[in-house]
Amino acid sequence: MGAWYFAQNDVPVRAAIRPAVTFSLNYKKIFTAESIMMTCDGGSTIGGGPNYIWYKDNFPVHNGKSYTIQRARTSHRGSYRCRTSTGELSDPARLDVSDGIVILQTPLYVYEGDDINLRCHHRPRYSGGLSRFIKDKSVIRAWTDSAVFQIGNVDRTTAGTYRCDKVISGQKIYYDEVSVSVEGKSRISYIRIIPQHLYTDGVTLSPDRPSVIIA
The missing domain is CATH 2.60.40.10 (Immunoglobulins)
Known part of the structure; x- marks a missing residue:
């Protein structure tokens, strides 16, 4: 399942993995009145797992791993990000909501x-x-x-x-x-090393590096 790792001089550390936002439809544009679920993937797996806060255009809008918009309105257009309890913030994911008749849908990433x-x-x-x-x-x-x-x-x-x-x-x-x-x-996941315990799956950490990048 994983292992505990210790940095140099037996100082315990833990990993905070940068989360990523995904959309249930994998398209970043929808019509008004349609529904979409956003999920905050990744984050620390230590203990009971992280808590999540969602932001739209930098304002908090929701708590939880997933955020569902029912019957979208044009006011739901914006840039969405999620933050874990370890402080890691995802890259922004842009959602567009159209009140038109035809839309060209493309993948979020x-x-x-x-x-x-x-x-x-x-x-x-x-x-x-x-x-x-x-x-x-x-x-x-x-x-x-x-x-x-x-x-x-x-x-x-x-x-x-x-x-x-x-x-x-x-x-x-x-x-x-x-x-x-x-x-x-490929999408890059960043691991920030934090003093305390580290729980990870097969990642070798170097005590001479402040962070590890998984490609």
Whole structure:
């Protein structure tokens, strides 16, 4: 299950692992009236586990490992972060809430090597028809009845401005446009060493380093 580690001179230490925010839908844009659950993954595993505080645009909004928004409103747009009882704060996760008819949904995180889906999503009360996808003003997939565009083995060239056009109710064309950025090959988890006991799973710590990075 893990081991206790001690720093030099037998000073006990513990690890505070930086948490990460994930969304239940894995898309960072939703419609108003839709629901989404955010989860604070990671954090210290010492004792009974950490407590969590959620922030929206730097203001506290919720306590708990998960935060669910029922029937989202445009006022729920913003930057969400979670903090553990050890003081570790996640990177911001941006949620966008649209009151439009069509949205282009992209993953919350995009990393090199990922396989991702871009989804041209329409409100359920409307009848959706053909969709097409455009990147940086060039058509990358012509009109088709599939609302999902798949990109395999993402690299830096995947980054850009994407747009989807969708036929609604057999007549009008609606569209949405988003910017996609690509991060390094994997998400990095940081461990901060804190005096006291350290509980970890197979991580070797060096007493000469103030922190350990797990790739």
